[in-house]
Amino acid sequence: MAKVSPLAPASFPALPVIEGVRFASAAAGVRYPGRVDVMLAELAADSVIAGVFTTSATRSAPVLDCQAKLAGPASGPAAILVNSGNSNAFTGRNGEEAVDALVGQVAETLGCSPSRVFTASTGVIGEPLPHARISAKLEELKAGLDPAGIGSAARAIMTTDTFAKGSAAEIEVGGGTVRIAGIAKGSGMIAPDMATMLVYIFTDALIGQPALQALVKAQSDLTFNCITVDSDTSTSDSLIMAATGASGIDVTDSVTFNDALHGVMLDLAHQVVRDGEGATKFVEVSVHGARTNGDARRVASAIANSPLVKTAIAGEDPNWGRIVMAVGKSGAEADRDRLTIRFGDITVAENGWVAPGYSEKAGADYMKRQELLIEVDLGLAGGMATMWTCDLTHGYIQINADYRS
Amino acid sequence: MAKVSPLAPASFPALPVIEGVRFASAAAGVRYPGRVDVMLAELAADSVIAGVFTTSATRSAPVLDCQAKLAGPASGPAAILVNSGNSNAFTGRNGEEAVDALVGQVAETLGCSPSRVFTASTGVIGEPLPHARISAKLEELKAGLDPAGIGSAARAIMTTDTFAKGSAAEIEVGGGTVRIAGIAKGSGMIAPDMATMLVYIFTDALIGQPALQALVKAQSDLTFNCITVDSDTSTSDSLIMAATGASGIDVTDSVTFNDALHGVMLDLAHQVVRDGEGATKFVEVSVHGARTNGDARRVASAIANSPLVKTAIAGEDPNWGRIVMAVGKSGAEADRDRLTIRFGDITVAENGWVAPGYSEKAGADYMKRQELLIEVDLGLAGGMATMWTCDLTHGYIQINADYRS
Known part of the structure; x- marks a missing residue:
């Protein structure tokens, strides 16, 4: 293992529990036996999902699948499944089949619609994703779902990262408290073998999909789209934000929420640069x-x-x-x-x-x-x-x- | 000195004498004492000059001066003066003054019009060019002018280059022989401190300025504009081609001449890549x-x-x-x-x-x-x-x- 970047924060931050989200992680042996390489996030019914993705013309199968689902109805529970070790990119028809298989099995395991299951894969490309190894862990993952599991999830999606990346905000808005917690991976705009930047942000705020999507897009342009390590662009870059609405506080058009989200995203973006391959400045x-x-x-x-x-x-x-x-x-x-x-x-x-x-x-x-x-x-x-x-x-x-x- | 690139040609090629061109070089101490760092090329009366230059928005003073002169009348003798060690780029008003001083002194020394003197500088930027050191060598340079001096000229313009770069062609066209000889320097699209790519090509062919300019532009796009070492672009990149007409053979619209020029320019361009900084492939x-x-x-x-x-x-x-x-x-x-x-x-x-x-x-x-x-x-x-x-x-x-x- 590479030693931790000299630019790393002192420690992984304490991230608040986001009501309506539970996390689990497991070692499925996607590429290396014994390494925790899968994370599952379960999202409460009617959570709103927004996302931005790589603009690459050779996007991976999971990216294409997520993009197609974003605009769908936000009804019923939802899930995010991410593996490291294999990016399922440039794997031809096998790539789509692996995504379909995993999505179907997660939907069945958690009792949600396949249209509400979002996946991502990061790691080596051009090799078929051994998706059965991940499927075999779904029951174990379900059993391990934990509202406080976000730290382990941050570690499960690491590839060449030298530290896990997290950031959070807690704001008073609309007469109550709203929480945001995010995790990211990435050691560059692109890391070796397209190890990719992945970002997952969760909030208990109440907000509609178009408003959340607009917010995430605008803030990505000011944060993740303003960092570069080596000018290369992954086939798998994904940012997904989920709003459970559990706080009951509507943040549509809230400047406070916008600013807090900006802070979390900028912090995560800076952490990716701080973990840039070989970086000393x-x-x-x-x-x-x-x-x-x-x-x-x-x-x-x-x-x-x-x-x-x-x-x-x-x-x-x-x-x-x-x-x-x-x-x-x-x-x-x-x-x-x-x-x-x-x-x-x-x-x-x-x-x-x-x-x-x-x-x-x-x-x-x-x-x-x-x-x-x-x-x-x-x-x-x-x-x-x-x-x-x-x-x-x-x-x-x-x-x-x-x-x- | 860095050791010679593993990709270098076995030796510097034998370059033919181009009737109507004489070369000299000298050690003016522009940056390092004792290093041959200035070359002067004298061109016979009515030689036609064409050129292409960097597209940088922060072009150096010599580049701006050359660009302004290209379209001028091709009457009387002409000259090219090049120094290494200092690029005279980003040197404010001093930059223009240095160019004006050198151009005036070369014109006086060789008895040509200042509008027919083309200069280039390559090396460290932001430091005033010690142009008096170059002026002090002009009489020595004039005395040393030699039709066979092109090899020394190729060495005089080197900075971090690990080998001198030359290429030539001799073709039968229009009932006679036409010769092309070219030299170049560069260890990348840009070398350290913008050490720059400089290219000088000479021929005894007869051709009008617009036709030569069109040829040089088209062939640059197929050769020098198709190489990259590090994607950086110099403030001083210059390519100048001079046709003395001494062979008396008109090559306007000659496919044979076009192909031969392409060969020389592609060979020089490849040599620049072969001297790319740190290159092993x-x-x-x-x-x-x-x-x-x-x-x-x-x-x-x-x-x-x-x-x-x-x-x-x-x-x-x-x-x-x-x-x-x-x-x-x-x-x-x-x-x-x-x-x-x-x-x-x-x-x-x-x-x-x-x-x-x-x-x-x-x-x-x-x-x-x-x-x-x-x-x-x-x-x-x-x-x-x-x-x-x-x-x-x-x-x-x-x-x-x-x-x-």
Whole structure:
């Protein structure tokens, strides 16, 4: 096992019980015997489900199945079944058959409609999912369902993750308390063999499906869609949010709920970056002054994905020339003479050249920090965007050049 | 000095003398004392000049100056002056002043118009170019001008390159012999601190500027624009081609000349990939069956730039799942069940799954080769594209994480 990322939080947080959700996990031997590799979440009747998924043109069978079900009626209990060890991606017709078999068996075991069973798989691709091993564990999983089982569930969906990821919020809204608890896995936008980012968020809030879907989509764009480890995109990325309504508190249009959900999702997204393969630095790239928000995002993305920027950060080298290069290649409108670059509070370059007060020593000292802020002001208009990333190290090469052999 | 790339050609080729061109090089101490770091090419009166340059929005001062001059009248002698060690990029007003000073002094020294002097600089960015050191060498350079000096010129423009790059062609066309000789530098689409790709090609053919420009642009799109080492783009990439007309043979619309130029440019482009930072494998990515050529290029580019594909190749891991991933993320239209992937002659995946006859052992054996072909057939229509790249290794991290420190 890889040692825990130096950027990991001190410990897994205490996550509140979400009324209407129970969790179980088991070791089904999907790929490695004895490893806890399946999680099951059972959701109370009429829970509302929303989700966002990878945009890959080669999406996995479970992703296609989930996408087709999202818009269905939210009646009766529901379930989420996730396995690690095998992604059931690019497995041809076998992939669909495995999903259908698992969905049918979960529905039968828990007494819900197959249209209310959502699955995900993460791990090696192109190998048939040994779904019978998972089916064989369903009774054991059912017997183990526990409202407090979310921590074990977070561990069951890990692949190359070096720590389990959780986040929660408890807010006072509409005259009562609403709780949100989320878990995630991922060691990059994509981890070895598409180990994938998976996110599951639960709340006892009351909210309709279209409203929850809109909220989840909007907040994904501000959180999970603003992180990158290596610019690669999984065939299986999935985020599912379930609202049980057990609190009885309607959060439709609640800014408080929106903000709390944002906080949970951003925290989970940051944890994924903090577990980026080989990462030793956590980097925020903040761009403003662009002609449009889209241009700002293009610049932030060019910087956050540039191998030369990321290796400079790994080497603690304040190589601001590579930032200039990334701005230039981004495709966004830029004017050399209006560009300002800052490392934290240090102005590095402005007016088309190195800043008069900048010292290489100050830049080099700043780069020694574990958490870095790279700020770019394009000086053109009001467009802005922020992305989070990590450095590119020997650790990344080591993990990815040797994974399957 | 880094040791020579394992993918380097056995030796620098014998390049023919191009009538009407003389070369000189010198050690001006731009960055390192004693290193040959300036080359000067003198071009006979009325030589026709064409060029293509980086699309970066933060282009260097020499690039902007060259672009402005390309369309000017081709009368009188011309010159090309190139230094390594300092890129004169992102140097504010000083950058323009340095270019103006050098251009004026070269024009005076060689007796040509400043509008016929083209410069380029490659090396560290954001530091003022010590142009007086170069000016001080102009008389020495003039005295050393030699029709056979192209090999030294190729070495003078190297930065982190591990070998000098040259290529040539000699063709029978229009009742006589036409010669083409080219040199290049570059260790990636971009090398450390934007060490940049620079290419200079000379011919004694007779051709008008618009025709030469069109030829150079079209062939760049098929050669230099089809290679990638790390997906980063320099602020200084420049390709200049000069036709002296000394052979008296008009090559306008000559397919033979077009093909010969293609050969020289493709050879130089491949040499740049072969000197890719840390490269141990030379990889051709060939995509066909796409809906459009643009879609094919998107897929080829997604594969050739994917850190996960490139690290798998470094690890000699036949990890075709990562190819599927890259196809999926490319944005091109793709249908999992029509996709075919081959490693050389080995069919790896087809019909949405691993090919029935594929063995992991055969794939692993193939990956041990130094030159690899990854072929993707999207099975949709006739769109095709080819790109060339190298693997992503510890060597790349080593070179780029420690370059300036």
